[in-house]
Amino acid sequence: MAEKNVSGAEGIAKIKELTKDIHIAMLTTVADDGTLHARPMGTESTDFDGTLWFITRLDSGKVDEIREDSHVLVSYEQPKDGMYLSLQGRAGIVKDRALIKQHWYKMADAWFKEGSDDPAAALIQVKVTGGEYWESSSSGIVRLGRLALASVLGADKVSVGDAGKITL
Template sequence: MFRHREDSAPWNPAPLRGLWPDPGRTRLTVSSAGSPLSDSDGKESAMANEQQTFWKRLDGINAGMLGTRERMKLVPMSHYADPGEQALWFITAEGTDLVSELEDGSRPAIHVIGDAAGKLWAQIEGQLELSPDRAKLDEIWNKVAAAWFEGGKEDPDLRLLRFNLSEADIWSTTGGIGFLYQIAKANLTGDEPDIGDHFHLKF
């Protein structure tokens, strides 16, 4: 089972339904940069650790499914994690549905990640917008992006998207051998397997 920290209202992870057991009614909440929401030292430490776990594991995952809340037409997109700005960045092209939706301004959006190797499953929410930040484009530009644009960073069809995170529901799994061990242990003892944590972040 997934460990939960505090009781809260039920939450329905529709895009991830069927992948995991019912997440229940318990969440752990931290603020941006892991600042504490409780007077308990132990709870403060746990909150900061969960934020660090999220960014560390996200940095090792290359892509997810991105779309606006209005249309919920999620498409595969490579993301670039930016913990300092509490944001994700995406490189895309003029003429795509996402760019068309954002031409009149930012939109509430969702980015869904499921990566067993990265030991992270997440539904991330925030505001998605077009960005003119050339310095950030220079920073995240790579060979993968270059393969899609003949004109390189100066290609007239290139568009940069910024996703400002507001909150996320996270499933941090043991993965690999740890997962198999927990399943085998459960079969031998009859106890429920301890396969990871479910927590909620606010940015």
């Protein structure tokens, strides 16, 4: 895989491109005993600007974990397309009603009987600091063929896609 490094506006554009059709991310937090907890979270389809937003309940364990240690990891994947993205950042809890309404999406109503006005509703704001991505440049069958060829000829002779680091 070709290694690339992108930063700033180019990094934001890369994250936008990779996440545009993904609606579920895995959010990983750190518990007070140091264990890692990952859970699926709905992700907005709004334009990424360096910050990710997730709707949550104020009484959830992840809120307590973020208050104790704000370091988080957010992972996205599209295995059928050969795309994987891992983003690091710092998270915070936001209770601002106007922001909650701004980032609200209809599916969240299933967890909050009063919708965006529910007092238990809050946002997790993740300010992304960087990440890594891996993406294939071809379909699954072509990817398998290239991997087989790379195992015979050597990975430096056959491209199976791109990988890189993102810094914001």
